[in-house]
Amino acid sequence: MRILQLSDPHLLADPDGHCRGRQPLPALREAVRQALLQIGPASPPDLLLISGDLCQDESWGGYVRLRELLESQELPVALLPGNHDQALLLRAVLGRRATVAPAVLPLGPWQLVLLASHRPGHLAGWLGSRQRIWLERQLAIGAGPLLVALHHPPLAIGSSELDAMGLRDAGPLLRLLAATPRLKAVLFGHVHQHWQGRLPGRPDVSVYGCPSTLCGFGPVQPCPLERPDDPGGRLLELLPSGEIRQRLLRWPALAAPSVAPCA
Numbered sequence: 001m002r003i004l005q006l007s008d009p010h011l012l013a014d015p016d017g018h019c020r021g022r023q024p025l026p027a028l029r030e031a032v033r034q035a036l037l038q039i040g041p042a043s044p045p046d047l048l049l050i051s052g053d054l055c056q057d058e059s060w061g062g063y064v065r066l067r068e069l070l071e072s073q074e075l076p077v078a079l080l081p082g083n084h085d086q087a088l089l090l091r092a093v094l095g096r097r098a099t100v101a102p103a104v105l106p107l108g109p110w111q112l113v114l115l116a117s118h119r120p121g122h123l124a125g126w127l128g129s130r131q132r133i134w135l136e137r138q139l140a141i142g143a144g145p146l147l148v149a150l151h152h153p154p155l156a157i158g159s160s161e162l163d164a165m166g167l168r169d170a171g172p173l174l175r176l177l178a179a180t181p182r183l184k185a186v187l188f189g190h191v192h193q194h195w196q197g198r199l200p201g202r203p204d205v206s207v208y209g210c211p212s213t214l215c216g217f218g219p220v221q222p223c224p225l226e227r228p229d230d231p232g233g234r235l236l237e238l239l240p241s242g243e244i245r246q247r248l249l250r251w252p253a254l255a256a257p258s259v260a261p262c263a
Contacts, residue, residue: 006048
């Protein structure tokens with residue numbers, strides 16, 4: 001099973017609108033085109049995962065733009081709400097087209113657990129006790145190798161600014177995940193850059209941050225492709241053995257970067 005992860009498109013109700021000097025809708029459209037081109041038609045992804053900050057202005061129109069773009073693709077889609085999202089509008093507009101977190105998706109012998117770390121009115125993330133109880137139940141009844149995805153990073157990545165906007169109640173989640181033997185990897189967005197680390201207490205579990213389709217933040221780690229400022233995504237191949245193969249994807253930006261950082 002192959003997952004194409006894109007993240008942080010920051011769409012707007014205005015299809016020609018700009019966010020930090022770039023046009024989010026054409027940038028996301030180009031991201032899908034470039035990623036599928038790099039992956040190749042012989043082995044298309046089984047799922048498109050867009051890991052949060054879908055709509056910068058949190059508008060009905062922004063989610064309609066996303067739905068229209070996704071309807072031009074035949075891929076199954078999973079969506080995570082980020083801090084730049086309105087969870088009720090997201091589900092109202094896209095609930096029939098995509099699987100929206102929190103949810104569990106079977107992917108062959110694998111399970112993908114989608115967590116919603118959106119907290120209204122806050123940049124930092126929050127799962128809350130009800131979702132953790134739900135997650136604990138899913139981990140107990142599920143079987144097969146496991147992948148977990150959420151918008152906010154569940155651990156510090158080494159940037160004081162971004163770490164202050166991470167998952168605020170990460171401790172209970174990390175303890176729960178570390179005690180789950182079948183967990184293989186954790187995916188997140190939010191940081192607008194490639195990042196790779198290990199789950200605390202579980203050196204066998206990889207944690208991956210994803211670049212944005214719109215713009216990059218200053219990188220904490222060197223980009224393996226030496227293109228830290230370019231838009232990007234990640235391809236993950238889930239093997240029947242429980243192993244994961246992953247590949248960072250990059251492509252040229254459609255417009256010159258703005259002097260101002262993305263919010």
